[in-house]
Amino acid sequence: MSHTTYINDVVVTDIGALRAAIEELKNNGVRCDLLENAKPRAYYQSQSGMGQAPYVLQLKDSRYDVGFYYDESKKGYQARADLFAGEVNKQVGDFCSTDDYKDHDRGSMGKLYKLYAVHAATRKAIQQGYTVRRINKDDGSVQLRVLAA
Amino acid sequence: MREIVIDISRFGDIKIDAQGFTGTSCDKATEQLEIVLGGGQAKKTKKPEYYSSNPVGIETKLTF
Numbered sequence: 001m002s003h004t005t006y007i008n009d010v011v012v013t014d015i016g017a018l019r020a021a022i023e024e025l026k027n028n029g030v031r032c033d034l035l036e037n038a039k040p041r042a043y044y045q046s047q048s049g050m051g052q053a054p055y056v057l058q059l060k061d062s063r064y065d066v067g068f069y070y071d072e073s074k075k076g077y078q079a080r081a082d083l084f085a086g087e088v089n090k091q092v093g094d095f096c097s098t099d100d101y102k103d104h105d106r107g108s109m110g111k112l113y114k115l116y117a118v119h120a121a122t123r124k125a126i127q128q129g130y131t132v133r134r135i136n137k138d139d140g141s142v143q144l145r146v147l148a149a
Numbered sequence: 150m151r152e153i154v155i156d157i158s159r160f161g162d163i164k165i166d167a168q169g170f171t172g173t174s175c176d177k178a179t180e181q182l183e184i185v186l187g188g189g190q191a192k193k194t195k196k197p198e199y200y201s202s203n204p205v206g207i208e209t210k211l212t213f
Contacts, residue, residue, distance in 0.1 A: 003175050007163040011188030076188040094159045113161025117186055121155050121163075124185045130153070140159035147152055 010113045011076035012068055015055065017120035022057065024115050030091050031060035040065035042082035049080060057112070062087040066109065083108045094140060118142050153179060163187070 012018050022034050038056040041064050053067035055077065064087050068077040081088045086108075094110030122132045125146045135143040151169040163186055167175035 003167050003170075003179070005163075005165040005167075005179060005183055007165070007183065007187035010161045010163070010186060013185050013188055017185070071188075074188040075184075107160050110158075110160040114157050114159055117155075117157045117161055117163055120185045121157075121182055124181050125153070128181060142157045144155040144157070145152060146155065147150075 009074075010117055011071070011074045011078060012116060012120075013076040014120045014123060017123050018055070018068070018116055020119040020123070021112065021115035024119070025092065025111070032091065033058045033060075040067035040081065043084050047082060050082065053080075057092070059088065059091045062091050064088055066092065066112065079109055079112065081109065114140075114142065118144065121146075151178070153182070155182070 019034060022032060025032060035056045035058050037052065037054060038058070039052050040050055040056045040058075042050040043064070050067060053069050055068040057066040057068070057079075059065055064082045064084070066079050066081040066088060069080055070076070071078045083089065086093075089108045092110075092112040093108045094114075118134065121144055122134070125132050125144070130146045130148055133145045133147075135145065137143060151167075154166045154168060156164045156166075165179050165182060165186075167179050170178060
C-alpha cells in the first residue's frame with residue numbers, strides 16, 4: 001500500500017452522479033425529484049441559508065427539501081437542509097444508535113452522501129479505464145474494489 | 150496487483166486505500182477520485198512504500 005486518503009466532508013462535484021444517486025433513492029422507495037434553480041422548503045419561508053439553489057432535491061414525503069449550494073472554497077456543491085423534526089433524515093438519512101451529536105448531524109443525510117459517493121467514484125473510475133466491483137455490506141456501508149482493466 | 154479500495158460508511162465517510170502502488174504513481178491513480186468526492190479537500194496519509202521508487206518486494210543493492 002502506498003497511501004490512504006480520508007474524506008469526511010462529501011462535496012458534490014459530479015451532477016451526473018448526484019442524479020444516479022437520486023435514481024437509486026427512488027428505486028428504494030424515496031419519492032423525490034432533482035429540481036434546478038429552485039428554493040428548497042424549510043421551516044421558515046425565508047430561512048437563513050436556504051435561499052434559491054442551483055439544485056434542489058425535492059422530497060415529496062417531507063415538509064423540507066435539500067438544497068445544493070456551490071462553495072467556491074470547496075470547489076463543489078454542499079448539501080444543506082432544515083433538519084428540524086428529522087423530516088429529511090427519514091427520507092435520505094441514516095438513523096444512528098449513537099448519542100454522539102456529531103454523528104446524528106452527519107447521519108441526517110447519510111444515505112444521500114453515501115449513494116453520491118458510490119456513484120461518483122464508480123463513474124470516475126470507469127472513465128479512467130478501471131473496472132469496479134460494488135459490495136453492499138450488512139452494516140449499511142459499501143465497498144468499491146477498483147482494478148486496472 | 151494494483152487496486153484501489155474505497156470504503157464508504159453509511160454516513161458517507163470515505164476511506165480510499167491505494168494498494169500495490171509505489172512512489173507517486175498512487176497519487177495519480179487516486180487524484181481524480183479525491184477531487185470528485187471531496188473537492189480536493191482530502192486528508193492523505195502516506196505509507197513507507199510511497200517514498201520508495203522501486204516496486205514492492207524488489208531490493209536495491211548498494212555497492213561501495
